Amino acid sequence: MILEHFGRYCLLIHSLFLKPEKFSVYWKEILREMVSIGIGSLGIVVIISLFFGMVTAVQTAAQLIDSIFISKSVIGTITRDSSILELSPTIGCLVLAGRVGSNIASQIGTMRVTEQIDALEIMGINSSGYLILPKIIACITMIPMLIILSMALSIFGGLIAGGLAGIVSRQEYIAGITGGFQTRYLVIGLIKSFIYGFIISSIAAYQGFYTKGGALDVGKSSTRAVVFSSVAILLFDYIVAQLFL
């Protein structure tokens, strides 16, 4: 059963790479999807990212409160590294799987059950290429950009929380986030967001594309898209951590 799904998933991905009927039409679709996915997800990314940093700063401070040997600048360092390595790419993408993934699955699923995909096929259009490829390209370009923004906002959130709660001074926090910075953490965070962008869009598109039935089944496909892409994100989180850290 799993192998059957995996085989169909691979065939679907393979079918995306047939020559586009008209590149200009595909290009317009890519730009439209980039706006929808990128700009459309900005709000949620800003909100969750600020809280990532605020919560991390407060919790780290809580654990260091009795220690007189550890500098408070560590709060900045831990907030920065947690945000770059894990919180923004992984937790951020889990949230995006809910927002972007469910949207892709329900959009394509609805097109399937209302015969719009059949209409594309009848016209001689590679329906998977036209519907899915722009979404995947938009996700693997926009999600890393959103994650970079998320990293910055998360670190900034830590600064706000530190100041508001009086747990760390601005100078100490900035010393913490600027000291001992490792570029490879940023690279690993971006690799993760690129992989997760592909996972979110392709799994959601697969679930939507093979929807059968009616409105109820579109909902089920949407749920499956979020669940499976979340599990895949966590699986690849572990694999990337093993490989690069």
Add this chain to the structure above:
Amino acid sequence: MIEVVNVYKSFGSHEVLKNISAQFKPGSTNLIIGASGSGKTTLMKCMVGLHEVSSGEVYYNGRDFTKLDFKSRIPIRKEIGMLFQGVALFDSMTVQENIMFPLNMFSDQSHEEKLERVNFCLKRVDLDGVNKLLPSELSGGMKKRVGIARAIAMKPEYLYCDEPNSGLDPKTSILIDQLIQEITHEYEMTTIVVTHDMNSVMEIGEHIIFIYDGELKWEGNNQDILHSDSPDLDNFIFASKFMQALKKNK
């Protein structure tokens, strides 16, 4: 001309079409009729390649469609227009964008030329001035008309209509039927209509095939359908009390 030769289709052990052979000539409305679940929609989907046949051939002017891969089918598919049962308009696009979509994909015409074609198609289906409306803003009958306009945008040689009257009132149904027939004659298209609507059968049935339980049971036209010697066709046609009374009075 479309020719179907010994088309057989099964889903697992369930046989849906049993060696159906038929010819559909250009310039006439060809109807595939039968009860729900008889296999008529499956036959149409096999003919357009939405389902692959288990065995048999489908020829478009002598070209065997069933033996071609996706890429090789594209030239034939460009010659096919289709009106779906649920119309299948792209709901994120306006009426104009829907009709222009196949032109954008396959034609190198300028925007003005494409717009001219869109307006021509809309005028042909008596729907002027709805270019900027979304499908959700149209009535059922208007959606069908837009569906027909999109189907004929690429000047197809073959037009498929899957239950074009479903969800329409009797008067609008007749208008849609007449529109399909007019367009068929005007452009010399090979039109295939899948239906179980007896009004359509009597109105536009120039060539009719009757499918029962996956088998072709009867072939003829709307003039001789009421006098067929097929008991299965009789049961189908005279299912309602009205039709039974009509038969009795005759």
